[in-house]
Amino acid sequence: xxxxxxxxxxxxxxxxxxxxxxxxxxxxxxxxxxxxxxxxxxxxxxxxxxxxxxxxxxxxxxxxxxxxxxxxxxxxxxxxxxxxxxxxxxxxxxxxxxxxxxxxxxxxxxxxxxxxxxxxxxxxxxxxxxxx
Numbered sequence: 001x002x003x004x005x006x007x008x009x010x011x012x013x014x015x016x017x018x019x020x021x022x023x024x025x026x027x028x029x030x031x032x033x034x035x036x037x038x039x040x041x042x043x044x045x046x047x048x049x050x051x052x053x054x055x056x057x058x059x060x061x062x063x064x065x066x067x068x069x070x071x072x073x074x075x076x077x078x079x080x081x082x083x084x085x086x087x088x089x090x091x092x093x094x095x096x097x098x099x100x101x102x103x104x105x106x107x108x109x110x111x112x113x114x115x116x117x118x119x120x121x122x123x124x125x126x127x128x129x130x131x132x
Contacts, residue, residue, distance in 0.1 A: 003030040003131065004105045006114035007042040010071055014064045015050075019115065026113055026131050033071060034108055036100040037078045043068050076104045094122040102128055 003026065013023040027033060047065050050056040078085075078100055084107075085099040092099070098119050105112050111129045114120060123130050 001030055002032045002034060002108050002110035003027065003113045004101055004108070004110040005033050005035045005039070005072060006101050006112065006116060006119060007039055007046060008115040008119075009113045010039075010043065010068050011046055012115055013071075014068050023113065027071065032073050032110075034074045034076055034104060034110060035072045036081060036104050037075045038097055038100050039072065039075065040069065042097075076107070081107070088126075092122050092125055094118070098122060102126065105129075 005027070009019075009023050011017075013020045013027070043065060047061040050061055051058055081100055081103045082096070084103045086096050088094075088103060089096040089099040092102075098116070099122075101112060101114070101119065102123055104110065105123070105128045106126075111131050112119070112123050113131045114123075120130050120132075
């Protein structure tokens with residue numbers, strides 16, 4: 001099984017939140033874990049928020065960021081999918097950055113792993129399987 005990993009699920013795992021074991025079990029059963037390169041920027045921004053808002057130590061966040069990146073076997077270049085993502089975002093009335101995850105799923109016949117309820121609804125709308 002191929003999984004497209006969304007940042008919300010990855011953060012849940014690395015920060016040790018309540019759904020971490022669910023996320024971990026899904027990733028352990030994956031043959032391949034992919035994400036658009038946008039994932040790196042979104043995750044980096046989350047690390048900044050943890051430092052700025054919660055005063056989480058920079059060194060710990062950098063270690064978690066490295067681990068987070070190691071979760072992904074292959075990054076799909078956002079520059080290779082942005083046109084399809086923009087078009088999809090128009091069709092489903094959903095932000096283009098989320099559509100990049102949906103395009104990644106569709107192109108690689110992958111299942112989406114996310115905790116983002118709006119993204120789950122968008123995926124279901126266009127018949128992209130979601131791991132719940």
